[in-house]
Amino acid sequence: VLLVASIGVALLAVGPRRVLTSGWLLAGIGLAIVLAAPNLFWQAQNGWPQLTVASGISAEDGTENRLLFVSHQLVLLSPVFVPVWAAGLWRLWRDPEMRWARAFAVAYPVLGLLVLALGAKPYYTIPLLAVLMAAGCPPVVRWLGGEGSGERRRSAMTAFILGTAASAVIGLPLLPPSLLGPILLFN
Numbered sequence: 001v002l003l004v005a006s007i008g009v010a011l012l013a014v015g016p017r018r019v020l021t022s023g024w025l026l027a028g029i030g031l032a033i034v035l036a037a038p039n040l041f042w043q044a045q046n047g048w049p050q051l052t053v054a055s056g057i058s059a060e061d062g063t064e065n066r067l068l069f070v071s072h073q074l075v076l077l078s079p080v081f082v083p084v085w086a087a088g089l090w091r092l093w094r095d096p097e098m099r100w101a102r103a104f105a106v107a108y109p110v111l112g113l114l115v116l117a118l119g120a121k122p123y124y125t126i127p128l129l130a131v132l133m134a135a136g137c138p139p140v141v142r143w144l145g146g147e148g149s150g151e152r153r154r155s156a157m158t159a160f161i162l163g164t165a166a167s168a169v170i171g172l173p174l175l176p177p178s179l180l181g182p183i184l185l186f187n
Helices: 002-014 019-023 023-045 049-075 079-094 096-118 121-147 149-171 182-185
Strands: none
Touching: 002 019, 002 096, 002 121, 002 182, 019 023, 049 079, 049 121, 079 096, 079 121, 079 149, 096 121, 121 149
């Protein structure tokens, strides 16, 4: 719901607003309702436990989630990729050819503000971070192929290898849990 709300606010703010009047939107809403119906039915029959979980997250972990929000944004997809998704944010906002997707450059900070306000989990922003990453790849590839690119490519490859190793240690069961105390606290 937060993701859809943030994209809706962004579309209203910067467009393209014609998406909001498209028949495809109604078709998508209809399909979403059909796909969500079994879960919604179960939730209704069982007293909406997801709302209980969400309020518990906010009440019990809200302050911690808020304090860790920025640091989580920097490591969720690996610190190595922060420049890529930052380039994507810039590209979506500034590149005239990407005007059709500018709403995503607004939706990410809107979603971030919603997550902060509600004390929700910082990883709720991952879908929009993935969009920003995709948008950031072309300018980063151009930068890596530009003048003086040999040194840049070596630096990028080193960062990629180190980031991949760190992500593997955090995300895969490579080490026993007893060695991951500080890492597990961050997750």
